[in-house]
Amino acid sequence: MKQLIIHGDPGIRNGAIVRYGGDDGDGKSEVVCFGINRNGEYHGPDRVQLWCTVGAEDEYEDYEKRNFTPHFLDVDRVDAEDVEVVRAKSDLAI
Numbered sequence: 001m002k003q004l005i006i007h008g009d010p011g012i013r014n015g016a017i018v019r020y021g022g023d024d025g026d027g028k029s030e031v032v033c034f035g036i037n038r039n040g041e042y043h044g045p046d047r048v049q050l051w052c053t054v055g056a057e058d059e060y061e062d063y064e065k066r067n068f069t070p071h072f073l074d075v076d077r078v079d080a081e082d083v084e085v086v087r088a089k090s091d092l093a094i
Helices: 057-064
Strands: 002-007 017-021 028-039 049-055 074-079 084-087
Touching (some): 002 028, 049 057
Parallel strands (some): 002 074
Antiparallel strands (some): 017 028
16 A cells, blocks of 8 residues: 555546556556545645555555554655546546
């Protein structure tokens, strides 16, 4: 599980599946966005930032049960243009 900070808004919501430059075999990591916090709408940087808790699908149960320490997650930063959206949101997302 990681914290992914996206500079800009690629149009994703909870349950999204995204690929970004990482340590996967083809150079990109595919992760599921478990939770997204939107920062910078009114104050802050010149464009919005999405702070996403991401991980593999099998880590979702740990996320639901809060079986992790948020402050000790690794952090990746990426621009919205560098994110490839596989699925924009889950079936139940509004």
